[in-house]
Amino acid sequence: MYLSRFPVTTLKETPADAEVISHQLMLRAGLIRRLASGLYSWLPLGLRVLKKVENIVREEMDSSGAVEVLMPSIQPAELWQQSGRWEQYGPELLRLQDRHGRDFCYGPTHEEIITDLANRELTSYKQLPVNYYQIQTKFRDEVRPRFGIMRAREFLMKDAYSFHLDQASLQETYDLMYQTYTSIFTRLGLDFRAVMAHSGAIGGSSSHEFHVLAESGEDAIAFSSDSDYAANIEKAETLPGNDQRAAAGADMQSIDTPGQHSIDEVSAFLKTEPSRCVKTLLVNGTEEGSVVALVLRGDHGLNEVKASHLDAVASPLVFASDEQIRKVAGCSAGSLGPVGLDIPVIADHAALQLADFICGANTDGKHLTGVNWERDCPLPVAADLRNVVDGDPSPDGKGTLSVVRGIEVGHIFQLGQKYSSTMDATVLDENGKSITMTMGCYGIGVTRIVAAAIEQNHDENGIIWPDAIAPFSVAIAPINFQNTDSVRETAIRLHDEFTAAGIEVLLYDQKARLGAMLADLDLIGIPHRIVIGERGLKDGNVEYKARAHDKGKDVPLADIVSLIKQALN
RNA sequence: CGGAGUGUAGCUCAGCUUGGUAGAGCACUACGUUCGGGACGUAGGGGUCGGAGGUUCAAAUCCUCUCACUCCGACCA
DSSP states (O other): OBGGGSOOOOOSSOOTTOOSHHHHHHHHTTSEEEEETTEEEEOHHHHHHHHHHHHHHHHHHHHTTOEEOOOOSEEEHHHHHHHTHHHHSOTTSEEEEOTTOOEEEEOSOOHHHHHHHHHHHOOBGGGOSEEEEEEEEEEOOOSSOBTGGGBOSEEEEEEEEEEESSHHHHHHHHHHHHHHHHHHHHHHTOOEEEEEOOOGGGOOSOEEEEEEEOTTOSEEEEEESSSSOEEETTTOOOOOTTOOOOOOOSOOEEEEOTTOOSHHHHHHHTTSOGGGBEEEEEEEBSSTTOEEEEEEETTOOBOHHHHHTSTTBOSSOOBOOHHHHHHHHSSOGGGOOSTTOOSOEEEEHHHHTOSSEEEEOSSTTEEEEEEOBTTTBOOOEEEOOBOOOTTOBOTTSSSBEEEEEEEEEEEEEEEETHHHHHTTOEEEOTTSOEEEOEEEEEEEEHHHHHHHHHHHSEETTEEOOOGGGOSOSEEEEETTTTTOHHHHHHHHHHHHHHHHTTOOEEEOOSSOOHHHHHHHHHHHTOSEEEEEOHHHHHTTEEEEEETTSSOOEEEEGGGHHHHHHHHTO
16 A cells, blocks of 8 residues: 555644543544544544454354344333333433434333344344344443543444353353353454453343453453452452451540541541541442441442442442431531441441541541541441452462453353343243343454554564554655665565555555654554655665564565565464 | 523634623644655735624624534432
8 A cells, every 4th residue: 555545644743632542643643533522534544453352253253153244323212111221220311302203212222122023033043143243333321431443432343242041051152152252352453361251231131341451441351360260349258357356445536637538637637547537438228318327448449349248238329418418427527437336337347357447426526536446436337338459369278369450352251041031032942931031242343453453462563463463564754755766766676566466565665764764663553564655675685573562674685575464374 | 491601714723701893722824944753934815703683983802682503411429
């Protein structure tokens, strides 16, 4: 491909509204342009990358035995009403009406549609199991679209749905999808982890997420040093510990702590560690109007998912209002403590191991020190309430946990009969008996993968594409292309040789100085680069440099094509 | 949803306090000189200053409304 025939518009300056590096680089390299909040156009260069990702996903899905379909992006409300999600889904669901006033939505996902389709197409156990997938545009009206393509409103997703006669068959396909996803992300050239996950709004039981590891990831994931254990931090359990705590060594005292509200403020004021304090959070209980206290060690963070799963706690988790707090505790949020609270109290295991701790006195401007469970207040119910932290023991008993950040790019679920039962999706078994099908669902964020790949592979000069998804494999930068015959002829000949060899090559045939060419090529991240100059040509050499490596080297012109062929294998 | 902020050329921004009819850099076009890591000169093209209304002899600038976008927060305890 000649650059003169393939419009690439790079930007020297970073557009002001791009925060994360992938968004900045995608705009600067001319991969995407923003149309409106959370909506992006893909320019030719970006689309080449997107197509590569899509093709790898498609090839691996096909080879797993899944079969491709394509369902409408606009979906009738009736099906969503049948599953109950028309009411459950909030404003994230983009609802619209046609000219007859009939309700529709732009699909954020396709469980309803596929279940309906399967119900029509699948009538016999002989047709099972089957795994339908599509690669298609979704729309979710995100509260806060951001990070460019990473959390856009409209995005491309591969979603697959499998149908089974029983759980054992589902488990088989689920395991197969786990393997398939592993192959996909491996082929994409990304550093990723599969982690146990919370199944969230889609429902179902077993679930794994696939994360591309990157500092800027929106999710925290925990994995063990000595075993395969890996889980989203939402899901990662803490071990109860031995429940032994030191004996009380101090008397309980009330201390004035004027204006000290947060744990950090209080612990600094009292010249101690946050881990010597407990924090008390009031949340709505299951019963209308009730309030429950959650107690954590000061340096630990509440895990809202775990908390909302407790029987006594309302789900989803809602924090008590200031009025409620004052009503049950008689103080503001900054002075809460478990001593003398006349509501259910649930404490995290780690908080229960403290002795002589510090907490709010339930009186504004006062905290208590030297507090001990049982002696000073009733022993609360114990629970796992907190997020795991670096160094916690692994829940499987092997090794310790590390917490890193990840970008969720894939998610597999066992849905069971959540949709098939409400939508009455059945087949006949070998005895002629009607059986409700068991389902699995498997998503991959195709557009998000592009952003995630950049988050993981870039330097100060721009993108460094993995070979598998680079828009072009090789770039040719000819010095003084217009005026130097030998350079021009060599460049064109190499271009043709690469093309003939089936290697995608971009020839920088536009008038530009070397520096400008190289800056552009670094920015757009083409993995292999050849500089052709009159000087090197005199010795029969061109310069070769891999984008990912520091130094270029002179290579005999005769060897360059085979050298790059090798590098690509 | 709550809070803060920003809308001026394709991009990054200045001008607004103190009203006088719009600028810079990058990008773009032409010509020339350059040409091994983002060249330089000369000459150009491009903006109803987000929109509507108001105040005024006069509004990018002041006032009101509106739209769009961005950021922060939604564990303070």
